[in-house]
Amino acid sequence: MDNFDYAQHFYHKLATARGPSCLLQVELHPGPHCDLYQCPHCYGHGQLTLPGQPLTAAEFGAALDDVVEFAPTVIMSGVTTEPLTHAEPAAVIAEVRRRGVPLGLYTKGRRLEGDVVDALLEGSGECFVTVSIDEVDPGAYIARHGLRMASTEKGPGGLSAVDYQQRVLDNVRAFKARRDARGAAVELRIALLLFAENSDERAAVEAVGSLADLADRLRIAFPQNRNDGQPAGAMPGDTAGVLDGLRRRFAGNPKVRILHDTAKPVRNAEFIRCRAQRFQITIDRCGNVFPCPQVAVQPYRHLSFGNVREQPLRSLLRSPRRLAMFEWDVDSQMRCRICDRKDEAVNVALAELSRAFDRPA
Ligand code: SF4
DSSP: OOOOOHHHHHHHHHHHHSOTTOOSEEEEOOOSOOTTOOOTTOTTTTOOOOOSOOOOHHHHHHHHHTTGGGOOEEEEOOSSSOGGGSSSHHHHHHHHHTTTOOEEEEEOSTTOOTHHHHHHHSSSSOEEEEEEEEOOSHHHHHHHTTOOTTOBOSSTTOOBGGGHHHHHHHHHHHHHHHHHHHTOOEEEEEEEEOOTTTOSHHHHHHHHHHHGGGOSEEEEEOOOOOTTSOOSSOOOSOHHHHHHHHHHHTTTOTTEEEOGGGSOOSOOOOOSSOOGGGSEEEEOTTSBEESSGGGOSGGGGGGOOOBTTTSOHHHHHTOHHHHHHTTSOIIIIIOOOOOOHHHHHHHHHHHHHHHHHSSOO
């Protein structure tokens, strides 16, 4: 007997009928470093990006020209670096905004100021900014982000590590005030991370109470294990129970979003091929193109299928190298399986659809 599901079949057709250039997401990792942050829970903790000559803002823009017809969401982020540490971060943002494609910026917020804010508030396309504050208590903020008390930024007006959180909160407050004054449709989100020390309901209620006026949305999640397999930090015994409790507690709060599938820090091992790579790419700070954000670091350099400075992105997307990788075994050939949660969810769901519909008639 065969249980045929029209809707699932439709999703399967959607996922398999797209051409290799028809991207849903382009992620840019323009930053060379992370200021004084050395977060022990960082996915790419201790991993280096590939060396080379950094791309200018105009070069990032030229690469986007090859995919702009598909209107992919452009994410500015970094797996081990802060995107706003690029030499001209406002210009990179402007290159995205002027092309009218959706933009999402993931930042620690230390550099969310000056012309960066102007560039984000320009334009009418969809745009959101997520600031990873992670911890509300000032002492916990320093420890959680590996900020050494004695450290100070190099250069004129360098900021001390102990001043980081206050600067971030000031930047977020100022950003929201300018956005509201201009009536710009840019959504401001704050991300909070749960660990053993801050995941009881009272602490979460306090955190939400102190940040609610600063943002349109507060995103609460447990961190995933790091890419080197190390745990992100100490977790409570019943992570699923904690998320359930928070979901009930904040059920009527439209600003709070609980990332419910973050209870398990380990990666799924059920799928054999990476299907998420068909819908996205990541371009690192030097122009190397990767199948996903997590692998845009030196240990996975074998997964880069070219550089936009040497070959147009348009041809890289259809290159034999990239198309061959669509059929590679994740464990023995790609040697990655460090997907972030979105990509893992896509890979698991599409593997299920494939099992259901890729059978010979
Ligand atoms: S880490 Fe996951 S999403 Fe990234 S290339 Fe490997 S299988 Fe694909």
